[in-house]
Amino acid sequence: MSHLGDRLSALVDGELDGAERDRAHAHLASCEQCRTEAAELRILKQKLSTLMTGAPAEAAMTKRLIAMTGPGGPMPSRRGATRVSRRPGTRGLRGARSAGRRRYLMLGTVSLVVGLGAAAFSAGGGGEAAPGPRITPPVEIYSVEHAITTGQVPFAPPEISPASASATSLP
Amino acid sequence: MFSPSSLVSRRRGEGHAPLLLAAALVMAVPGFLVTACGSQPGTGAARSEPTQTTPTTATAGGLVADAGQAPATGRRLSSSARALRLLSQAAQAAISMSYQGQEVVTRWSNGSGSVLVSDIWHVSGGQTVTQTLAAGNSLSSQPYLSSDDDSQAPEGVLGVTVPLIGLLENHYTVVYSGTGSADSRTAQVVEARRDDGSLAARFWLDDATSLPLEREVFDSASHVISQDVFIQVRFSSQAHPAVPAAPARGPSDPPGPWADPLSHTQLLALPAQGWLVPAGLPGGLSLFTGARTTTSTGTVLDLGYSDGLSVVSVFEQRGHLAAKLDGWQRTTVNGQVIYVAEPDQRSLTWSSRGMVYTVMADAPVQTVDAVIGVLPHDKPPGFWKRMSRGFVRLASWVNPFG
Numbered sequence: 409m410s411h412l413g414d415r416l417s418a419l420v421d422g423e424l425d426g427a428e429r430d431r432a433h434a435h436l437a438s439c440e441q442c443r444t445e446a447a448e449l450r451i452l453k454q455k456l457s458t459l460m461t462g463a464p465a466e467a468a469m470t471k472r473l474i475a476m477t478g479p480g481g482p483m484p485s486r487r488g489a490t491r492v493s494r495r496p497g498t499r500g501l502r503g504a505r506s507a508g509r510r511r512y513l514m515l516g517t518v519s520l521v522v523g524l525g526a527a528a529f530s531a532g533g534g535g536e537a538a539p540g541p542r543i544t545p546p547v548e549i550y551s552v553e554h555a556i557t558t559g560q561v562p563f564a565p566p567e568i569s570p571a572s573a574s575a576t577s578l579p
Numbered sequence: 580m581f582s583p584s585s586l587v588s589r590r591r592g593e594g595h596a597p598l599l600l601a602a603a604l605v606m607a608v609p610g611f612l613v614t615a616c617g618s619q620p621g622t623g624a625a626r627s628e629p630t631q632t633t634p635t636t637a638t639a640g641g642l643v644a645d646a647g648q649a650p651a652t653g654r655r656l657s658s659s660a661r662a663l664r665l666l667s668q669a670a671q672a673a674i675s676m677s678y679q680g681q682e683v684v685t686r687w688s689n690g691s692g693s694v695l696v697s698d699i700w701h702v703s704g705g706q707t708v709t710q711t712l713a714a715g716n717s718l719s720s721q722p723y724l725s726s727d728d729d730s731q732a733p734e735g736v737l738g739v740t741v742p743l744i745g746l747l748e749n750h751y752t753v754v755y756s757g758t759g760s761a762d763s764r765t766a767q768v769v770e771a772r773r774d775d776g777s778l779a780a781r782f783w784l785d786d787a788t789s790l791p792l793e794r795e796v797f798d799s800a801s802h803v804i805s806q807d808v809f810i811q812v813r814f815s816s817q818a819h820p821a822v823p824a825a826p827a828r829g830p831s832d833p834p835g836p837w838a839d840p841l842s843h844t845q846l847l848a849l850p851a852q853g854w855l856v857p858a859g860l861p862g863g864l865s866l867f868t869g870a871r872t873t874t875s876t877g878t879v880l881d882l883g884y885s886d887g888l889s890v891v892s893v894f895e896q897r898g899h900l901a902a903k904l905d906g907w908q909r910t911t912v913n914g915q916v917i918y919v920a921e922p923d924q925r926s927l928t929w930s931s932r933g934m935v936y937t938v939m940a941d942a943p944v945q946t947v948d949a950v951i952g953v954l955p956h957d958k959p960p961g962f963w964k965r966m967s968r969g970f971v972r973l974a975s976w977v978n979p980f981g
Contacts (some may be wrong), residue, residue, distance in 0.1 A: 467625055
């Protein structure tokens with residue numbers, strides 16, 4: 409008994425015409441081995457079909473994510489976009505996606521520049537980082553000398569903490 | 580009664596000729612002269628005028644306060660020889676006599692006043708001890724005890740010292756105003772008047788001993804800005820002063836006391852050593868004394884300026900202000916960011932060009948603001964300089980080898 413051979417895959421792919429397809433179906437009805445092979449081929453084709461339909465979507469998503477990372481990231485392929493846009497009905501959608509990527513790129517660039525500028529402006533404040541001791545003026549020592557200079561008693565008594573000492577406020 | 584918390588001893592020489600010193604500095608260090616010296620004092624946006632009005636004081640006996648009522652002549656009147664003699668005698672009496680009493684110091688500034696009470700003991704020609712209470716009662720805070728070993732410039736004599744009398748004579752017209760009373764004692768009254776005739780200060784000098792008993796100081800708007808009263812005064816003939824024992828120095832005390840006043844030669848040499856030494860400051864304040872001390876963070880220079888009534892001490896120390904200043908409040912004077920010490924509000928500090936400046940002042944607010952204005956301040960960096968400095972700092976932060 410002759411089995412279907414290469415015609416089995418053609419049958420599964422739907423490439424056989426009417427008379428050839430009928431003869432193949434008649435053989436499958438009587439041949440357990442070919443039915444098993446045909447079933448396995450359909451399952452394999454279904455799995456491959458599933459893989460092939462998911463891969464393009466994931467690739468596009470990857471490109472968009474890379475584009476959103478800002479300057480330095482890879483630019484989306486314009487050649488691919490042009491080729492795809494030839495398909496009728498998809499040109500507007502692809503153009504909108506490209507404009508969106510450009511907006512993301514622009515927004516990311518501006519945000520980066522503004523953020524860096526604000527950080528630099530903030531970090532650039534304060535005095536120069538010059539050498540020398542960091543000093544808290546010793547008021548108690550100065551007060552004594554000032555009292556000598558003025559010929560009066562020190563108005564800010566030494567060793568009185570700001571929290572505990574205060575001159576009496578007059579109304 | 581009180582538990583002395585600190586003792587600060589220092590020596591001061593005899594009052595030297597402040598005018599000669601100022602003149603010598605003008606000739607020798609013109610590059611350090613303050614160009615705004617003698618200009619009109621500025622006004623600080625963050626500070627207000629004192630509002631206390633001239634009182635008619637009961638302690639002045641038959642006198643009636645007439646600050647600002649004298650006609651403006653536009654010509655400097657000559658000082659009274661009698662008045663100058665009385666003041667000179669008062670300065671000498673503060674040194675030569677033995678006395679004790681209580682001094683009440685009242686200051687008005689920024690629309691409010693504060694008062695301080697101190698007990699004072701002085702031995703003839705010797706030690707002066709002041710024991711100060713912060714708020715005029717014995718329960719408020721720790722006392723302060725200081726000791727003046729040689730009593731050449733004793734504290735608690737209402738600003739009547741030999742150097743200040745010399746400056747007062749030069750900047751004001753000093754006149755004798757008759758007799759009055761202070762602390763229930765007969766007093767000779769001497770006034771200091773400005774060139775326009777307005778009253779700047781009034782002194783009550785004890786008729787029997789010449790010791791200063793009371794002083795009032797007025798600003799140019801005839802507002803009293805300070806009143807110092809010496810009360811419960813007892814002299815050596817009545818009771819020998821029982822000077823409190825001086826406590827031993829503690830490890831937290833300053834490493835060394837303020838040295839003797841710098842000589843003219845030493846003052847003239849300071850600019851070459853990198854110190855800023857203006858010969859004068861706004862408000863007619865002349866440099867009349869200087870001293871140095873050493874702290875844990877380095878040498879501190881004190882320069883004393885006065886016109887005889889107002890006194891401004893400028894402290895200089897190399898370094899930068901600490902990032903966090905406990906007890907200091909950030910404020911703005913003449914557009915400059917400075918820090919004001921609490922609670923006295925008379926001490927101001929900032930740093931510029933590697934030097935920390937601290938100003939302590941017994942002077943009108945306008946004068947203090949003008950003084951702050953002429954001393955160095957760092958200009959805020961421009962936009963591009965600040966951005967450049969910021970990028971450098973950011974780069975140093977992310978540089979793993981930095």
